[in-house]
Amino acid sequence: MKPVFIGNLRKLAAFVAAASLLALSGCATTTTASAPNPNDPAEDFNRAMFAVNDVLDAAVLRPAAVVYDEATPLPVKAATGNFFGNLGELWVAANNLMQGHVEDAFSDLGRFFVNTTVGIGGAFDIASEVGLEKHSKDFGQTMGVWGADEGAYVFWPILGPRTARDTAGLIVDGIADPLWYYRDVPVRNSLLGVRLVDTRARLLPVDAIVEQASLDRYSYIRDSYLQMRRSSISGQGADGAADRPLPVFSPTP
Amino acid sequence: MKARIVSAFLLSLLMLCAPAFAQQGPDELVKNVTEEVLSIVRSDKDIQSGNAQKTNALIEQKVLPHFDFMHMTALALGRDWAKASPEQQKKLSSEFQALLVNTYSNALSTYKHQTINYKPFRMAANQTDALVRTEIRQPGGAPVQLDYRLEKQGNSWKVYDVIVGGISLVTNYRDTFAQEVRNAGIDGLIQSLAAKNKQIAAGRQK
Numbered sequence: 001m002k003p004v005f006i007g008n009l010r011k012l013a014a015f016v017a018a019a020s021l022l023a024l025s026g027c028a029t030t031t032t033a034s035a036p037n038p039n040d041p042a043e044d045f046n047r048a049m050f051a052v053n054d055v056l057d058a059a060v061l062r063p064a065a066v067v068y069d070e071a072t073p074l075p076v077k078a079a080t081g082n083f084f085g086n087l088g089e090l091w092v093a094a095n096n097l098m099q100g101h102v103e104d105a106f107s108d109l110g111r112f113f114v115n116t117t118v119g120i121g122g123a124f125d126i127a128s129e130v131g132l133e134k135h136s137k138d139f140g141q142t143m144g145v146w147g148a149d150e151g152a153y154v155f156w157p158i159l160g161p162r163t164a165r166d167t168a169g170l171i172v173d174g175i176a177d178p179l180w181y182y183r184d185v186p187v188r189n190s191l192l193g194v195r196l197v198d199t200r201a202r203l204l205p206v207d208a209i210v211e212q213a214s215l216d217r218y219s220y221i222r223d224s225y226l227q228m229r230r231s232s233i234s235g236q237g238a239d240g241a242a243d244r245p246l247p248v249f250s251p252t253p
Numbered sequence: 254m255k256a257r258i259v260s261a262f263l264l265s266l267l268m269l270c271a272p273a274f275a276q277q278g279p280d281e282l283v284k285n286v287t288e289e290v291l292s293i294v295r296s297d298k299d300i301q302s303g304n305a306q307k308t309n310a311l312i313e314q315k316v317l318p319h320f321d322f323m324h325m326t327a328l329a330l331g332r333d334w335a336k337a338s339p340e341q342q343k344k345l346s347s348e349f350q351a352l353l354v355n356t357y358s359n360a361l362s363t364y365k366h367q368t369i370n371y372k373p374f375r376m377a378a379n380q381t382d383a384l385v386r387t388e389i390r391q392p393g394g395a396p397v398q399l400d401y402r403l404e405k406q407g408n409s410w411k412v413y414d415v416i417v418g419g420i421s422l423v424t425n426y427r428d429t430f431a432q433e434v435r436n437a438g439i440d441g442l443i444q445s446l447a448a449k450n451k452q453i454a455a456g457r458q459k
Binding site for chain 1: 355359390394396419420425426429433445449
């Protein structure tokens with residue numbers, strides 16, 4: 001019995017040694033092959049959340065958005081988007097003010113008053129037609145303009161891509177969201193649901209494009225998000241970019 | 254005989270048009286091409302219902318001549334571009350072109366109720382680099398910026414980047430491409446791009 005046992009022990013030792021060697025070499029290859037992307041230090045976590053989101057989206061949100069998109073006539077969809085946009089208009093104005101865009105802030109205030117009254121509670125975007133352009137501003141962007149670092153990139157299920165800073169911004173945006181203060185809870189929840197589905201429905205055309213355009217959907221979405229946020233803060237969109245000289249590119253950088 | 258007369262007529266028409274096109278500035282070029290393509294999309298039921306072959310043909314005819322795909326690919330590859338042989342550069346550029354055409358074709362078929370606004374364009378000091386700015390307005394949503402970067406080559410302007418809502422379609426590939434090259438080399442990237450294009454083509458035949 002004993003020799004067998006010792007033999008087994010030896011085998012075990014050999015196995016452990018081999019396994020730990022493998023594990024070590026495995027570690028070595030993973031660290032060299034995928035050096036962490038400076039834009040995405042939490043990539044493993046994010047990819048896991050991305051997968052969770054895909055499952056949730058395919059099971060619930062996307063089907064609801066498809067039904068909504070197909071069943072709703074365009075004028076109703078436009079009115080829905082306008083209505084929720086109008087609810088957020090004062091917060092857009094506040095953010096424009098905090099970012100130092102006083103003129104835009106007044107334009108947003110004007111939009112709110114015109115659309116709430118003439119536009120029947122925000123269903124019609126009359127303000128755009130008279131030349132008061134719609135802006136999209138949020139608190140994450142405001143903090144960026146103030147100089148806050150964007151922090152690590154995070155992918156949240158349902159909420160989608162954010163940076164650490166924009167996640168904090170999202171919480172403040174939520175506090176400033178008038179919909180959350182509506183007293184009648186069932187009505188409030190239905191409105192929140194409709195808004196979520198409407199927002200998702202607007203992204204339906206993007207799904208197919210991202211699917212086709214990307215070699216890797218995860219990084220395509222991440223890189224798009226980061227580019228979009230950075231340009232909306234540093235350049236303040238194309239409008240701010242107009243003040244800066246155009247860089248000259250050469251074909252071989 | 255008839256065909257010959259027709260083709261001679263077409264040729265003379267082309268020659269008439271050529272100098273007119275050569276003269277146009279970057280903003281006029283973008284506007285003319287956009288308006289022409291959109292008017293075709295608006296009147297073509299097949300394209301609206303997502304006929305990819307027809308859409309791709311439209312893009313190849315009307316849009317591609319105004320793009321510089323070598324330049325676009327060079328920008329997307331960044332530092333790795335110089336490491337690629339001329340042969341590899343050619344392959345990369347043609348695969349990247351196919352991918353971008355497929356994407357653009359898909360985006361075009363989702364065009365429905367939007368209107369395009371043309372904004373003042375900007376020119377670099379050397380007069381050979383321009384940023385043409387447009388804006389897509391859509392019912393119920395905030396307008397989306399759609400900008401084009403163009404470079405003057407000889408007498409004509411060529412687009413080398415398209416920027417949608419602050420997202421440069423070309424630089425958006427930088428990280429992914431760099432990752433592919435790091436993992437599998439330039440040839441690995443060419444293979445991934447080719448596989449992606451094949452997959453899109455196969456999905457279309459279903």
